[in-house]
Amino acid sequence: MPEGWRPAVAIAAALLGVARDAGLVTLRLPQNARQVPQDVLQRDLVRGALQFGFELGTGVRTYVSASLPYVAALAVLLANDVGTALLTGLGFALGRAVTPALRYASRAGEEWDDRLQDRLPLLAVGGGAVLAAALVVLTLRGFPAS
Template identity: 85%
Template sequence: MLGVFTAGLLLGGTLSALVLWSASGLTSPLPAGWWAPITVGAALLGVARDAGLLALRLPQNSRQVPQDVLQRDLVRGALQFGFEMGTGVRTYVSASLPYVAALAVLLANDLAVALLTGLGFALGRAATPALRFASGAGEEWDDRLQDRLPLLKVGGGAVLAATLLALALR
């Protein structure tokens, strides 16, 4: 079922990427040199938010995909559950990083960037259940993840901010 779930994640991430890329034409009036400073600034705000230095509400649907999706039909349910999580629309996203990535896709107006970002988001979401399953001790793995989640959120945002800054300065 993990493979079906991951396929759903990849489909959902790809769809979201294509929607963002389609909407990116709306940002074309912005001067070309603006996308990098705006995105780097958003990444820095995201790092500050994830570090608890800044209180910002994220625009999101703050609920999980219902568990009954899996109970009706396991294969179709796993695909649907993955798809909904992959879109990032009908699920809770606690970190700022996906929002910064979405902004970067909107401002870059580049199909390859959009698709790679969507696939990266989906694979990032797929990593959690895959690693949990591979650990052989799901409850213990959950506890370790919970302890490290703040560092992972801030670290991921900092890496993205540094990468965007390096791209902007080249």
């Protein structure tokens, strides 16, 4: 793909992801729709979080309701920059680890799940919008430098 097109394609994908998450367009995401069982985290938080991250990150079990991970992966691919890939991977891993850690820390897992379920659409659209805005800002700043 021509280098000059890459930012526009990434931004367009982010906007498409936001539209999908907002329910404006229907687009099926590629995934192996099996969740990591909750008892993985209940047995041992640290080992469970590592197993959860490994299974999700490698695609062994990937139930992803939001477009954000797919858009981020495409943006990293288009950036063709190792630093961008590493920082995105680190951010994704930390973000994924926060969810089970917060659930565990709440000591009220079922209630926490219900509150999260109510907020998922807002989180998905908000996360996608933040990514789209970040891509625009990075593009305007010329990052990553070729």
